[in-house]
Amino acid sequence: xxxxxxxxxxxxxxxxxxxxxxxxxxxxxxxxxxxxxxxxxxxxxxxxxxxxxxxxxxxxxxxxxxxxxxxxxxxxxxxxxxxxxxxxxxxxxxxxxxxxxxxxxxxxxxxxxxxxxxxxxxxxxxxxxxxxxxxxxxxxxxxxxxxxxxxxxxxxxxxxxxxxxxxxxxxxxxxxxxxxxxxxxxxxxxxxxxxxxxxxxxxxxxxxxxxxxxxxxxxxxxxxxxxxxxxxxxxxxxxxxxxxxx
Amino acid sequence: xxxxxxxxxxxxxxxxxxxxxxxxxxxxxxxxxxxxxxxxxxxxxxxxxxxxxxxxxxxxxxxxxxxxxxxxxxxxxxxxxxxxxxxxxxxxx
Numbered sequence: 001x002x003x004x005x006x007x008x009x010x011x012x013x014x015x016x017x018x019x020x021x022x023x024x025x026x027x028x029x030x031x032x033x034x035x036x037x038x039x040x041x042x043x044x045x046x047x048x049x050x051x052x053x054x055x056x057x058x059x060x061x062x063x064x065x066x067x068x069x070x071x072x073x074x075x076x077x078x079x080x081x082x083x084x085x086x087x088x089x090x091x092x093x094x095x096x097x098x099x100x101x102x103x104x105x106x107x108x109x110x111x112x113x114x115x116x117x118x119x120x121x122x123x124x125x126x127x128x129x130x131x132x133x134x135x136x137x138x139x140x141x142x143x144x145x146x147x148x149x150x151x152x153x154x155x156x157x158x159x160x161x162x163x164x165x166x167x168x169x170x171x172x173x174x175x176x177x178x179x180x181x182x183x184x185x186x187x188x189x190x191x192x193x194x195x196x197x198x199x200x201x202x203x204x205x206x207x208x209x210x211x212x213x214x215x216x217x218x219x220x221x222x223x224x225x226x227x228x229x230x231x232x233x234x235x236x237x238x239x240x241x242x243x244x245x246x
Numbered sequence: 247x248x249x250x251x252x253x254x255x256x257x258x259x260x261x262x263x264x265x266x267x268x269x270x271x272x273x274x275x276x277x278x279x280x281x282x283x284x285x286x287x288x289x290x291x292x293x294x295x296x297x298x299x300x301x302x303x304x305x306x307x308x309x310x311x312x313x314x315x316x317x318x319x320x321x322x323x324x325x326x327x328x329x330x331x332x333x334x335x336x337x338x339x
Contacts, residue, residue: 130302175295 004029007081011035012091014042016190020216031056037063064091064117074124086136086227087125089118096151107154114158135178136227170236179235181226186242188214209244257329268303281325310335
């Protein structure tokens with residue numbers, strides 16, 4: 001029970017990696033607020049699974065790109081649970097297109113959810129963490145941010161922005177007992193990759209030195225480590241969980 | 247708290263104590279903080295990270311949210327400026 005009574009918010013916490021993170025924190029004794037924006041079925045399923053683990057959880061519908069939603073979400077958690085110890089900025093979307101076909105909406109929506117969402121959620125939470133003199137912010141980035149990938153100018157820019165954001169914010173709050181780090185999952189087997197053809201999956205696996213796609217649980221370990229007391233002297237870092245890809 | 251806010255001298259004393267406690271300024275006493283000296287750089291030599299802590303402390307104690315950097319800069323110009331800022335905000339609310 002490493003995270004007993006710690007208060008955790010996970011955005012995009014009802015599917016894929018975010019859901020795995022939310023469930024794992026709950027298993028470790030944390031009080032978990034799993035955020036979602038439109039995935040109502042995912043929220044119902046996550047609620048059922050959390051119910052089997054703990055009573056200390058909540059599902060919160062909020063659009064991370066919309067400041068009033070974000071502020072209300074954080075306020076609600078603080079009103080109910082007094083504080084927030086750990087915030088995992090996991091909500092993210094992709095809209096892959098080659099640049100010549102990438103319209104402004106494709107650009108804006110990906111930047112808004114991935115990068116602006118990280119900014120708004122961190123901003124909404126940082127005051128309570130400063131006041132506690134403790135906090136862990138963990139952001140999700142991507143190998144696309146480090147290496148680039150054709151068809152992902154919007155996504156890689158958003159994830160690169162998250163790395164820069166992570167490093168800058170870490171320096172602002174380092175003295176206040178708050179760490180800010182990023183986790184960089186490689187190719188992880190989730191709903192996003194499950195629909196891929198077997199040939200593409202084989203090709204992906206061949207590019208990974210460990211020869212397989214990662215599982216959401218592989219990412220969870222890194223997130224829990226960075227959120228733990230053991231990682232108290234680590235901040236502004238990007239931890240790759242990619243089977244040796246980068 | 248209302249009595250303290252309405253009395254400038256008491257408010258200044260309170261704020262000096264708040265700054266010392268919030269920023270854990272162990273070598274500084276209330277008497278060491280000049281009411282009209284700049285809080286940042288010269289004067290007490292506080293920096294922008296100290297300001298973060300003070301912004302949060304003011305929000306918690308006085309329920310006044312400083313969201314704008316320019317507002318913060320003016321409010322933190324000196325201890326007296328901070329006291330005046332708090333009194334004005336409270337009058338308006």
